Amino acid sequence: MEIRGKVHEIGATQQVTESFKKRDIIVAYAENPQFVEYIRFEATQDRTSIFDGLTVGEEIEVSFNLRGRPWTNKEGVTTYFNSLVAWRVTKLANTASSAPAPGYAEMPAPVDLSGSNDDDDLPF
Structure with missing residues (x-):
């Protein structure tokens, strides 16, 4: 699958365990310019470097896989993620003659997602 959007935020690489690392990027997706969607993508292991060299505000195309999995909590309730x-990630060529993408002018400033909440017991 592919999606085109604008880089909204680039996360730092997180070393989750000794042998597993991941990194997130938030992409502003404006299929409907009135309702900008902020979509989180993740890269794992050696692929965390695909977000290197990107800058906030840059137009990109992200190729990705959709994955899903169940998780059962201590009470036996199963949730799906x-x-x-x-x-x-491919940078899209921005030429002077191209018009700006609709909907991006009204986007709010990037949000800092670096804070963590250690209170949840999710497995990732």
Whole structure:
């Protein structure tokens, strides 16, 4: 799958365990210019470097896989999670003659997602 959007935020690489690392990117997607969607993609292991060299505000195309998995909590309730796992990011050529993408002018400033909440017991 592919999606085109604008880089909203680039996360730092997180070393989750000794042998597993991941990194997130938030992409502003404006299929309908009135309602900009902020979509989180993740890259894992060696692919965390695909977000290197990107800058906030840059137009990109993300190639990704949709993954889903169940998780059962201590009370036996099963919840299902989806992940958008990026495997390639392509910068889109911005030329002076091209018009700006609709909907991006009204986007709010990037939000700092670096804070963590250690209170949840989710497995990731």
